[in-house]
Amino acid sequence: MKRLIVAILLGLAAGPAFGQDQKTCEIPTYLLIADNELPRVAAAIKDRRLNIAVVGSGSTLLTGQDGPKGAYPVRLEASLSKRLPGIAVKVVSVAKSRETAGDMIKGFEAMLADGKPDLVIWQTGTVDAIRGVQPDEFQSVLEQGIDQIHAKGADVILMNMQFSPRTESMIAVNPYADTMRAVAQQHGALLFDRLGIMRHWSEAGQFDLYAASKDNALAKRVHECIGRALSSLVVNAAHLQSIETKNTQ
Amino acid sequence: MPLPAVATERDLRLDLFRGLALWLIFLDHIPSNIVAWVTIRNYGFSDATEIFIFISGFTAAFVYGKAMRERGTLVASARILKRAWQIYVAHIFLFAIYMAEISYVATSFENPLYAEEMNVLDFLKQPDVTIVQALLLKFKPVNMDVLPLYIVLLVLFPPILWLLVRRPTVALATSVAIYAMSWEFSWNLPSYPSGHWFFNPFAWQLLFVFGAWCAMGGAERLRPMLNSRITTVVAVAYLVFAFLIALSWYIPGGSRFVPEWLAERIYPIDKTNLDVLRFAHFLALAALTVQVLPADWPGLKWPALQPAIVCGQHSLEIFCLGVFLAFAGHFIMVEFSGGTGLQILISIAGILAMIAAAMLISWYKRMEGRNPGSRTKPPDADLAGGGA
Numbered sequence: 258m259k260r261l262i263v264a265i266l267l268g269l270a271a272g273p274a275f276g277q278d279q280k281t282c283e284i285p286t287y288l289l290i291a292d293n294e295l296p297r298v299a300a301a302i303k304d305r306r307l308n309i310a311v312v313g314s315g316s317t318l319l320t321g322q323d324g325p326k327g328a329y330p331v332r333l334e335a336s337l338s339k340r341l342p343g344i345a346v347k348v349v350s351v352a353k354s355r356e357t358a359g360d361m362i363k364g365f366e367a368m369l370a371d372g373k374p375d376l377v378i379w380q381t382g383t384v385d386a387i388r389g390v391q392p393d394e395f396q397s398v399l400e401q402g403i404d405q406i407h408a409k410g411a412d413v414i415l416m417n418m419q420f421s422p423r424t425e426s427m428i429a430v431n432p433y434a435d436t437m438r439a440v441a442q443q444h445g446a447l448l449f450d451r452l453g454i455m456r457h458w459s460e461a462g463q464f465d466l467y468a469a470s471k472d473n474a475l476a477k478r479v480h481e482c483i484g485r486a487l488s489s490l491v492v493n494a495a496h497l498q499s500i501e502t503k504n505t506q
Numbered sequence: 507m508p509l510p511a512v513a514t515e516r517d518l519r520l521d522l523f524r525g526l527a528l529w530l531i532f533l534d535h536i537p538s539n540i541v542a543w544v545t546i547r548n549y550g551f552s553d554a555t556e557i558f559i560f561i562s563g564f565t566a567a568f569v570y571g572k573a574m575r576e577r578g579t580l581v582a583s584a585r586i587l588k589r590a591w592q593i594y595v596a597h598i599f600l601f602a603i604y605m606a607e608i609s610y611v612a613t614s615f616e617n618p619l620y621a622e623e624m625n626v627l628d629f630l631k632q633p634d635v636t637i638v639q640a641l642l643l644k645f646k647p648v649n650m651d652v653l654p655l656y657i658v659l660l661v662l663f664p665p666i667l668w669l670l671v672r673r674p675t676v677a678l679a680t681s682v683a684i685y686a687m688s689w690e691f692s693w694n695l696p697s698y699p700s701g702h703w704f705f706n707p708f709a710w711q712l713l714f715v716f717g718a719w720c721a722m723g724g725a726e727r728l729r730p731m732l733n734s735r736i737t738t739v740v741a742v743a744y745l746v747f748a749f750l751i752a753l754s755w756y757i758p759g760g761s762r763f764v765p766e767w768l769a770e771r772i773y774p775i776d777k778t779n780l781d782v783l784r785f786a787h788f789l790a791l792a793a794l795t796v797q798v799l800p801a802d803w804p805g806l807k808w809p810a811l812q813p814a815i816v817c818g819q820h821s822l823e824i825f826c827l828g829v830f831l832a833f834a835g836h837f838i839m840v841e842f843s844g845g846t847g848l849q850i851l852i853s854i855a856g857i858l859a860m861i862a863a864a865m866l867i868s869w870y871k872r873m874e875g876r877n878p879g880s881r882t883k884p885p886d887a888d889l890a891g892g893g894a
Contacts, residue, residue, distance in 0.1 A: 287758030315622030324618070354622060387626045389701040392778065422844075423615055424623040425537035426836045427608065429648045429704075432777070439773050442761055456538070467843040469615045476619035 282482035283463065288454050289486065291494035293447050297412040298495040301375035306345045307337065310372045310411075312361050313380030315354030316419050319473070319480055327477035330378075332484025340488060340501050349374070357384045358395060362402040369409040377406045378449070378487065380416040382433045392432055399440045413446035414490065420455035422467050447494055454486060455479070516568075518806040518815055519799060524561040525818030525864075528828055529857050530554035535649045535832035536839075540846050541853035548756070550748035551775055551787040555652065559710060560788065562656065562821070563717025566663060567670060571722055574671055583664035590660035596826050597653040601640050604647050607833055629699075639698035646697065646704070649829060655705040658695070659714045662707075666715055670722045678724070681715035684708055689779060702778070709780040713788070732796055741790035748787050816864040823867055824860050831856040 301307050311317060311330040319328040334348035349372050351364065358381040368377075379402065385395050399415070406413050417437050418430045434452050441448040459466045464479060492501060530545040531554045547553035566586070574582035612627040629636040629645070639645035643654045669677040687693065688708035695703045720728070731737055751772070754760035761769070775781045805811060817824045835852040842848060 290759045292759070292761070315625070316620075318621075319618070320621065321618055355625060383622050384625070387623075388699055389697055389704075391701045392774070392776075394701075396774065419620065419623065421620050421623045422538065423611060423617075423840050424620065424626055426833060427611075427626045427648055428623060436774065438761070439769075443766075443769065443773075465843060466619075467840055469617060471616045471618065473618050475617070479619055 282485050284454055284486055288450055289490050291447055292442055293445050295412040295495040297375045302344060302497060308372055308374045309348045309376045310368055310374035311350040311378045313352040314356045314384050316383055317352035317380050319476055321473045327480050329480040329483040332481050333487045336485045336488035355384055357390055358398045362398060365405050374411050376412045378414045378416055382437055383418045386428050386430045386433045392436055396436050396440055400444055403444045403446050414449050415441045415446050416449040417452045420452050420459060449487060449490055517801050520561050520564060521815045521818035522811055523557055524821050525814035527554040527557040528817050528824050532828035532832055532856055533853055536835045540849045550752055552784045556713060556788040559713045560717040563714035564721045567718030567721035570667055571671055574667055579668055586660055586663050590657050593653055593657050600826055600829050603830055607837060644698040651704040655707055655710055658707040659711055670718055674719055674722045678719045681712050685712040704778055706779050732793055737793055741793045744790045813861040816868055817860055820864045820867045824864050827860055827863050831859060
């Protein structure tokens with residue numbers, strides 16, 4: 258409670274200043290409030306390393322010219338490396354398009370054994386919403402996955418869907434987003450509210466997410482900002498501000 | 507056997523609140539619509555769907571119960587099934603409109619940022635499967651779940667009504683038992699490509715049958731309870747509780763104010779299976795509404811309320827129009843990168859279009875009724891046509 262008030266006050270104080278040198282990726286503080294902590298990340302940082310695994314579906318990938326280099330996992334690695342000097346940050350992405358949460362957890366054992374991640378960022382929900390997976394089934398898969406990751410000693414960030422105005426009347430994402438928020442809160446995971454953040458960007462006019470262009474430029478800019486926002490969430494939740502360099506981003 | 511006391515005159519409150527529910531459903535169906543903040547789903551657990559299904563059950567029993575007593579079970583059942591058929595046809599018509607919109611979007615939109623989301627259009631690649639699944643009511647696009655629920659409820663209604671006319675208490679008890687068993691044994695109908703119906707008919711039938719039971723004399727039997735002070739206190743307390751919980755969803759970080767033991771007990775609030783919390787929220791709203799607005803409330807004659815009442819009297823047509831207008835409204839918003847002003851404009855224009863259509867239908871039905879050459883209709887056909 259006290260922390261929340263402090264966070265809001267800090268947000269109010271820091272908001273405008275942050276916005277001035279950071280026009281393109283501006284995010285209101287309340288969208289990056291950390292509901293839970295990242296103890297494993299904090300511990301790993303003491304050993305001067307940070308291994309992150311990103312598990313996800315199509316919206317974690319970026320195809321086309323220079324696409325893969327612009328996808329948010331790569332941008333997250335770049336942003337964190339810059340903000341946390343002297344820490345060996347490594348981000349591995351194991352995303353496959355068209356995978357539901359249930360498809361993804363089948364690969365969790367291998368993913369956890371291979372990379373020994375300190376933090377798993379789990380992007381999911383879109384494919385489940387498209388397929389109309391039963392909400393309670395979706396919920397139990399999320400719980401199972403989070404418990405599996407925690408058992409291997411890694412922290413979890415759940416990332417929800419993109420805000421996609423053109424398909425809003427075709428994909429009912431909200432019930433799935435609500436489930437993700439509730440599960441994250443109750444199972445000691447962090448939620449990265451990509452849906453809320455992108456909706457804010459759209460409403461604030463920072464990105465024209467209605468655009469129908471085939472151009473990759475918009476997608477790359479959005480992924481850049483998602484990567485930076487994620488790095489801010491990691492820094493906030495693991496309390497890494499002390500080792501953060503002053504010239505951030 | 508004495509027949510139960512039954513509502514004999516059409517209760518305008520039903521039309522009023524069904525009309526309002528239709529407007530709210532329309533507003534809720536436009537994605538990212540700022541005006542949807544006024545709708546009741548943001549201030550508690552239940553939403554306009556509960557109102558719509560309850561009133562539909564009430565009017566169905568009112569209209570067809572009368573037919574069953576006067577013309578017999580067979581005639582009443584045939585009328586109910588004819589109504590279900592009309593709704594089925596309306597649903598398929600809406601599906602055709604939806605397909606037209608989707609197909610247009612599929613060919614005009616190729617933003618690489620949304621490559622994943624575009625997979626929702628995969629079903630267009632195999633129309634042989636999709637269209638058959640839609641005809642079987644297994645494939646239902648977003649926001650097109652209410653009419654299939656309504657169809658199933660009506661198809662199953664004749665035996666329930668038969669029982670309601672004879673033993674209303676047994677009918678209601680049966681409904682509660684089906685509801686409980688649907689929770690216990692996870693009964694639901696299958697959907698395509700996966701999962702189950704968004705509105706589980708085995709659960710939602712409870713509201714429909716409860717509405718019907720109220721029409722068949724249940725409301726009279728509940729009156730002493732409805733008029734008691736305890737009911738008022740409990741209902742108000744529950745609505746305040748629901749409001750505070752709902753508030754925690756919309757205040758950033760608000761979920762922290764809900765204690766963990768409480769959150770574990772109440773979440774998830776299951777819309778698919780008509781969560782008890784939702785049902786109770788609807789009951790509380792209904793109880794207070796009945797206390798505040800009696801059936802002979804003079805306000806029901808106010809011109810200002812007539813638009814909502816007229817919409818409520820032609821619910822099927824106006825519901826379908828609302829679904830279409832929500833599609834169309836979203837389409838316009840997408841094409842013009844919808845700002846707040848446009849959202850408000852579309853919301854108001856949509857409701858005005860619903861009112862205009864309802865008044866047109868009223869006028870047409872009056873003209874038809876007055877024309878001496880027209881074939882005579884069964885009494886209350888107007889009510890049955892637009893009512894149940």
